[in-house]
Amino acid sequence: MLKAVTIEPILKVTDLYTLYYFQHKSGYRFEGESHDFWEIIYVDHGRASGLNGSEPYELKKGQMIFHHPNVFHNFRTGVMTDEVDEDCDIIVISFGGNLEVLEQFRDHIFTLSMYERNIFKQILDEGKQVYNKTNGKNLIYKKENPFEQEKVPGAKQMIGNLLEQLLLSLYRKQKECPSQVQALPLQSLGMEYQMVRQIILFLEQNLYNNISFADVVNHFNFSETQLKKMFxxxxxxxxxxxxxxxxxxxxxxxxxxxxxxxTELADLFHFSSIHYFSKFYKRETGRTLREYLKNSQE
Amino acid sequence: MLKAVTIEPILKVTDLYTLYYFQHKSGYRFEGESHDFWEIIYVDHGRASGLNGSEPYELKKGQMIFHHPNVFHNFRTGVMTDEVDEDCDIIVISFGGNLEVLEQFRDHIFTLSMYERNIFKQILDEGKQVYNKTNGKNLIYKKENPFEQEKVPGAKQMIGNLLEQLLLSLYRKQKECPSQVQALPLQSLGMEYQMVRQIILFLEQNLYNNISFADVVNHFNFSETQLKKMFxxxxxxxxxxxxxxxxxxxxxxxxxxxxxxxTELADLFHFSSIHYFSKFYKRETGRTLREYLKNSQE
Known part of the structure; x- marks a missing residue:
């Protein structure tokens, strides 16, 4: 009598957010964001760089990076060290699921195999069935907010399955081909990047201390002009x-x-009064604290 | 604010049973079986034929058929109409899951695209990580009873995902490329096959009537010798x-x-007594009714 062996998935992609293929001209800058779902950036042509949390990253053609949930990340075309910028095509996919095993991908850059690159091609093909196409400046297509109803049955499931296969393949790669996986901070980055990293870590350590630019300059031995420019x-x-x-x-x-x-939060963040605290928040975000509280409760 | 769209799978492979690649020499016959899980047969080289329930099937290189749960099926190398038999390589995979949407695959033969054939290759590669390899006569490998523990992480999940992709692709094909999907009974089959089909249907209609060979011969107008030989x-x-x-x-x-x-079952199947009923079952299976009852309750 044959006994079944149950498949116990080691990771699951359960939710889809966005799928983009961007053709960015040199000089493009994305100022950054953070969100409570996962994002991957894959460079299909050219080079890109940016921040992943406090860690600067650089990606060449065929490389990708994970932005973990709630990690601030930004993006620019070309690498930071070069004076000459360049065009850069990237695929950006954001998703959610049971992905705890990917904790080990944090601050790692992966060089993809042909098999893994081909998975991206298949995801883009399936994506045409579930994502809206919006033409914009410098874009081949920009897809967001997948449709509940797909044009071809099972397209969302196909994207989920393909993403899982990509993630499993990278999970194995990290064990089997460490040369294809680079941990941040990049050793190749010059002193300037180390400087920026250190400043960001300092800022993060002082989130509750209401510090000033003078505090930053005083803490470091760098020239103020160089610090401003590099940052x-x-x-x-x-x-x-x-x-x-x-x-x-x-x-x-x-x-x-x-x-x-x-009032307690104003104290926690070392504002001199609830008045200044509220004013600070309103100026930075355009909304009041109470509006944010109301939205976050909905 | 981005809203997630949840992936709702339209089918799920949850259990793995067997994975085989058979290299059968011409003249090989598999007498048949039925079981409560799914099975697919894909012909990688040569031709094959057999029964799927009451329907004779023939498969050429690149074609596959589904055996639904509890459907009797058998197999032989070569096609039934030819005097000349031939070698035949096949891939056989058996599995379970939430696969109700595949009801529409019943008694259908699929001609696979290169994409779908490539999925089989990938499944065989992953299979090396979870199935035992047993060398036997005429086989490249014969794998059954997958290991709970896989040699490479996620191999079972990979097989499940790939099978789902194959099934989704066939599901779409049935809608989009009807020319690549053939419904049984095969129109190309000669009178002899139609005869066998009709006999099997007659036998199935009379499962409770304890009929004899004379009843079958009397019901049909075929020559007894031809009937025996073709069947x-x-x-x-x-x-x-x-x-x-x-x-x-x-x-x-x-x-x-x-x-x-x-006693009630002996009546239902029109045996003259519980004694003859028990004896019939013991002779056919080698075990007693009570033994089967005990096993099926475990």
Whole structure:
């Protein structure tokens, strides 16, 4: 009598968010975002760079990186060290699921095999059945908000299955072909990037301390001009823009947790009063604390 | 704010049974079986034929057929109409899952695209990680009883995902490329096959009537000699061997259902006594009714 062996998936893709193929002209900059689902960026042509959390990354053709949930990430065409920028085509896919095993992908860059690159091709083909096509500047297509109803049956399931196969293949690669997997921080990055990394880590350590640009400059021995220039080149922001963006993210995290009221949060973030705290939040986001609380409860 | 779209699979492969690649020499015959899980047969080289339930089938290189759960099926190398037999390589995969949508595959033969053939190649590659290799006569490999523990992580999941992709692709093909899908009974089959089909249907209609070979011959206008010869050629059995095999299957179905006791079953199948009924079952299967009942309750 034959006994069945049950397939126990080691990871599951259960939700689809976006699928993009971008043809970016040299000089394109995406200022950055973070969200509570997964994202992968694969470079199909040219080179790209940016930040993954506090870690600068560089991707060549055929390479990809994971942005874990809630990790801030941005993007620019070309690599940061070169004076000459370049065009860059990328595939961006965002998704959710039971993906705890991918924790080990954090801050890693993968060089894809032909098999893995071919999976991207298949995902794009299936994507035509479930994602809306929007033409825009510099884009072949830009697809977001998959349809509930697919044009061809099983297209969403196909995308999920293919993504799982890609993830499983990368999971094996990390064990079997470590030469195809690079851990950040990139050793190849120059002193300037190490500087930016250190500044970001310093900012993150001081999210609750309401620091000023003078505090940053005083903490480091770098020239103020060089610091400003490099930070903007790598992150797309000024130091204090970047800091305020992180502070806002942390404030919103606490509001979602609902563990403290606004007065307590103003104290926690070392604002001198609830008044300045509210004003800061409104100026940065365009909405009031109370509006955010209401939205996050819906 | 991006909204997730949940992937709702239209079919799921959840269990693996066997994976075989057989290199059969011409003249090979498999007498047949039925089981409560799914099976597919794909012809990688040469031609094959057999029965799927009451329907004779023929497969050329690149074609496959589904054997639905509990459908009797057998197999021989070469096609039934030719005097000259031939070698035949086949891939056989058996599996279980939530596959109700495949009801529409019943009694259909599929001609596979290169994409679909390539999925079989990938399944065989992954199979090396989870199935035992047994060398035997005329076989490249024969794999059954997958290991719970796989040699490479996610191999069972890969096989499940690939099977789902194959099934989805065939599901679409049935809608989009009807020319690549043939429904049984095969129009190309000669009068002899139509005869065998009709006999099998007659036997199945009379499972509860304890009929004799004379009843079959009387019902049809065929020559007795021709009837015997053709039936054995197509099914691998004599008419009455085949009939008794079907009756045993039906008896066991009722024992599993536990809706009637043995005396009631003897009546239902028109045996003159429980004694003859028990004796019939013991002679056909080598075990007693009570032994089967006990096994089926475990």
């Amino acid at each position: 903007r080149q790598v992150t797309g922001y000024s130091v204090m823009q970047y800091y305020r963006k992180c502070v806002v993210g942390r404030i919103e995290y606490h509001i979602q947790q609902q563990d403290q009221n606004f | 054995r050629q197509v099914t691998g059995y004599s008419v009455m061997q085949y009939y008794r095999k079907c009756v045993v299957g039906r008896i066991e179905y009722h024992i599993q259902q536990q809706d009637q006791n043995f």
